Amino acid sequence: MTFPVVGMVGGGQLARMTHEAGIPLGIKFKLLSDTPQDSAAQVVSDVVIGDYRDLDTLRAFAQGCDVITFDHEHVPTEHLRALEADGIPVRPGPDALVHAQDKGVMRAKLTEIGVPCPRHRIVRDPADVARFAAEGEGFPVVLKTVRGGYDGKGVWVVRSEAEAAEPFRAGVPVLAEEKVAFTRELAANVVRSPHGQAVSYPVVESVQVDGVCDTVIAPAPGLSEELSARAQQLALKIAKELGVVGHLAVELFETADGRVLVNELAMRPHNSGHWTQDGAITSQFANHVRAVLDLPLGDPRPRAKWAVMANVLGGDYPDMYSAYLHCMARDPGLKIHMYGKDVKPGRKVGHVNTYGDDLADVRERASHAAGYLRGTITE
Amino acid sequence: MTFPVVGMVGGGQLARMTHEAGIPLGIKFKLLSDTPQDSAAQVVSDVVIGDYRDLDTLRAFAQGCDVITFDHEHVPTEHLRALEADGIPVRPGPDALVHAQDKGVMRAKLTEIGVPCPRHRIVRDPADVARFAAEGEGFPVVLKTVRGGYDGKGVWVVRSEAEAAEPFRAGVPVLAEEKVAFTRELAANVVRSPHGQAVSYPVVESVQVDGVCDTVIAPAPGLSEELSARAQQLALKIAKELGVVGHLAVELFETADGRVLVNELAMRPHNSGHWTQDGAITSQFANHVRAVLDLPLGDPRPRAKWAVMANVLGGDYPDMYSAYLHCMARDPGLKIHMYGKDVKPGRKVGHVNTYGDDLADVRERASHAAGYLRGTITE
Numbered sequence: 001m002t003f004p005v006v007g008m009v010g011g012g013q014l015a016r017m018t019h020e021a022g023i024p025l026g027i028k029f030k031l032l033s034d035t036p037q038d039s040a041a042q043v044v045s046d047v048v049i050g051d052y053r054d055l056d057t058l059r060a061f062a063q064g065c066d067v068i069t070f071d072h073e074h075v076p077t078e079h080l081r082a083l084e085a086d087g088i089p090v091r092p093g094p095d096a097l098v099h100a101q102d103k104g105v106m107r108a109k110l111t112e113i114g115v116p117c118p119r120h121r122i123v124r125d126p127a128d129v130a131r132f133a134a135e136g137e138g139f140p141v142v143l144k145t146v147r148g149g150y151d152g153k154g155v156w157v158v159r160s161e162a163e164a165a166e167p168f169r170a171g172v173p174v175l176a177e178e179k180v181a182f183t184r185e186l187a188a189n190v191v192r193s194p195h196g197q198a199v200s201y202p203v204v205e206s207v208q209v210d211g212v213c214d215t216v217i218a219p220a221p222g223l224s225e226e227l228s229a230r231a232q233q234l235a236l237k238i239a240k241e242l243g244v245v246g247h248l249a250v251e252l253f254e255t256a257d258g259r260v261l262v263n264e265l266a267m268r269p270h271n272s273g274h275w276t277q278d279g280a281i282t283s284q285f286a287n288h289v290r291a292v293l294d295l296p297l298g299d300p301r302p303r304a305k306w307a308v309m310a311n312v313l314g315g316d317y318p319d320m321y322s323a324y325l326h327c328m329a330r331d332p333g334l335k336i337h338m339y340g341k342d343v344k345p346g347r348k349v350g351h352v353n354t355y356g357d358d359l360a361d362v363r364e365r366a367s368h369a370a371g372y373l374r375g376t377i378t379e
Numbered sequence: 380m381t382f383p384v385v386g387m388v389g390g391g392q393l394a395r396m397t398h399e400a401g402i403p404l405g406i407k408f409k410l411l412s413d414t415p416q417d418s419a420a421q422v423v424s425d426v427v428i429g430d431y432r433d434l435d436t437l438r439a440f441a442q443g444c445d446v447i448t449f450d451h452e453h454v455p456t457e458h459l460r461a462l463e464a465d466g467i468p469v470r471p472g473p474d475a476l477v478h479a480q481d482k483g484v485m486r487a488k489l490t491e492i493g494v495p496c497p498r499h500r501i502v503r504d505p506a507d508v509a510r511f512a513a514e515g516e517g518f519p520v521v522l523k524t525v526r527g528g529y530d531g532k533g534v535w536v537v538r539s540e541a542e543a544a545e546p547f548r549a550g551v552p553v554l555a556e557e558k559v560a561f562t563r564e565l566a567a568n569v570v571r572s573p574h575g576q577a578v579s580y581p582v583v584e585s586v587q588v589d590g591v592c593d594t595v596i597a598p599a600p601g602l603s604e605e606l607s608a609r610a611q612q613l614a615l616k617i618a619k620e621l622g623v624v625g626h627l628a629v630e631l632f633e634t635a636d637g638r639v640l641v642n643e644l645a646m647r648p649h650n651s652g653h654w655t656q657d658g659a660i661t662s663q664f665a666n667h668v669r670a671v672l673d674l675p676l677g678d679p680r681p682r683a684k685w686a687v688m689a690n691v692l693g694g695d696y697p698d699m700y701s702a703y704l705h706c707m708a709r710d711p712g713l714k715i716h717m718y719g720k721d722v723k724p725g726r727k728v729g730h731v732n733t734y735g736d737d738l739a740d741v742r743e744r745a746s747h748a749a750g751y752l753r754g755t756i757t758e
Binding site: 003016020025029045047281290299318332333336340 | 382426675704707
């Protein structure tokens with residue numbers, strides 16, 4: 001057998017769905033997971049339980065892997081360099097991944113290569129935040145710890161110098177950004193291989209609720225061809241210039257005056273690409289696997305006029321399985337993707353995908369199912 | 380957590396692909412496999428290694444399972460009855476499954492419920508075969524051991540009484556059937572739930588080479604609406620009358636005079652339904668899982684005008700992975716499904732799916748990829 005072993009660090013739902021997408025390729029999948037109860041650890045055969053922050057654990061895990069990739073961006077950069085020095089291909093590599101780990105490094109690099117970003121700079125203290133505000137349009141200002149944030153955590157919108165104290169308490173450098181008056185959020189998803197082949201998915205609209213992605217619509221409704229092409233070219237340029245291997249999600253702000261500005265980067269399969277499982281010829285997960293193995297990439301084109309993904313958040317009611325009866329009977333074309341996680345209020349425990357020709361219908365089906373599974377819709 | 384545990388007996392590729400289809404539903408999947416190297420055992424987390432012919436092993440495996448289903452039809456009927464007596468739902472149940480285990484029982488039942496079959500009867504010895512031939516159109520006659528055959532094994536086409544000795548040597552009852560002068564082979568795939576809900580996939584053409592399925596075309600080209608409807612109704616009738624739960628494949632002969640006759644039954648996901656993974660809204664594997672859990676079934680309709688499945692057989696060259704480069708680069712829409720099996724000449728080690736609007740193109744892409752992976756096509 002000459003089929004390679006893909007080692008994935010992190011046992012979350014992205015690893016779970018990457019495993020699912022890897023099964024048809026006949027590759028061997030090995031998982032480093034914090035606990036046996038983690039989302040991916042429940043469904044993968046070859047699981048090592050251990051702490052990804054420990055270099056010896058990572059080194060032992062990497063033995064017998066042909067390539068290492070990631071469910072998340074939290075593995076320390078110096079550990080990734082050590083694995084590379086051991087001769088293990090790490091994809092994306094540390095020089096690329098640092099741009100998804102450190103928002104300060106990311107902003108500096110994107111600005112250097114001419115990618116439009118919100119006005120930004122590293123700030124030292126609340127007084128410096130006030131100066132940053134005064135240099136532009138004033139408050140409110142967005143403050144972000146440069147490392148460790150996700151899903152709205154590690155991000156503050158402050159309206160005064162007095163409100164700006166909190167972000168500095170963690171002792172991590174803080175990045176200030178203008179609060180962009182965006183009309184909506186978009187995401188441009190691309191996948192790039194070590195060979196330099198890249199594919200680009202249709203640009204999507206990402207609808208956020210309380211700082212968490214609620215719904216993704218593919219393609220973004222009403223997006224001009226020109227802006228769509230510009231967003232895709234930006235994402236492809238970032239992937240190339242940063243040397244990304246695997247899936248890259250570029251979260252974007254669309255502004256009323258027809259600009260797109262980069263908000264965040266993620267170098268792994270991403271929530272804004274979950275619709276590709278049922279709505280594209282090749283899913284982001286399958287293409288991520290192909291990219292990290294340096295195989296030719298699969299066709300990223302859509303299989304339906306419209307596809308909608310809605311996240312399923314935990315509600316007050318822990319039994320989501322019994323809700324399957326109603327959801328499946330109501331909509332035989334509904335695609336449910338659950339992560340095997342215990343239900344906690346507000347926690348992402350799954351998503352649903354729908355697709356079809358009529359956007360209003362496709363969107364209603366997805367929102368209804370997500371709401372019914374959460375328990376906020378009861379009929 | 381209220382998600383059920385589906386126990387699957389048998390570690391072959393059907394279990395592997397059922398596991399893959401079950402991951403998005405968040406159900407727990409437990410496997411009883413002969414060896415840790417079996418196709419499904421490589422990718423499933425919760426695997427018990429043991430012999431399905433041993434009742435104690437089955438009973439221990441069934442502990443903690445909410446339902447038991449199968450990768451194959453070889454579990455002894457009396458063991459299934461014992462599990463049912465223990466209170467474990469077995470789906471399909473022994474009273475249904477016996478019709479897929481014993482060709483004599485199957486022929487008797489189908490004849491009783493008015494389903495058209497080839498002329499047949501149980502024969503005692505070669506002289507009785509000669510009498511059976513004389514009762515109809517004469518030799519050749521098809522002889523089948525009533526239990527234990529698959530993929531052309533346990534089946535003989537004999538041209539004389541002298542040739543008819545071999546099938547009787549195993550000591551298993553032998554069924555004689557007329558050799559039907561069919562124009563092609565079709566398959567009607569349906570899925571039925573304990574509630575009695577059933578869905579029917581489009582009728583497909585199955586192209587056999589040397590007694591093994593080579594290519595499946597969905598839908599069967601040029602099949603009249605009337606014959607398609609009749610084949611689907613036959614399959615739905617069989618599923619209902621036999622009390623099938625889960626996927627039922629009805630292999631059919633189409634004759635020049637516009638009849639369809641039942642050849643074989645399989646009560647599990649089936650090779651003639653593999654195209655549904657990429658060509659239908661809900662795959663046979665996903666619907667099998669939904670059926671055995673008594674969930675509402677998913678939409679069986681096609682997602683493309685044409686879908687083609689081609690089996691990948693082992694060739695002389697053991698390294699199929701290196702063939703991915705050419706196949707994937709040539710056809711970014713190709714869907715590869717490999718089973719993790721060691722390559723042996725003639726062994727089914729995977730399949731490929733293609734789909735699109737132009738049948739000749741879709742068919743060429745599938746045959747090319749299957750041939751290239753096998754090594755019979757080198758460019």
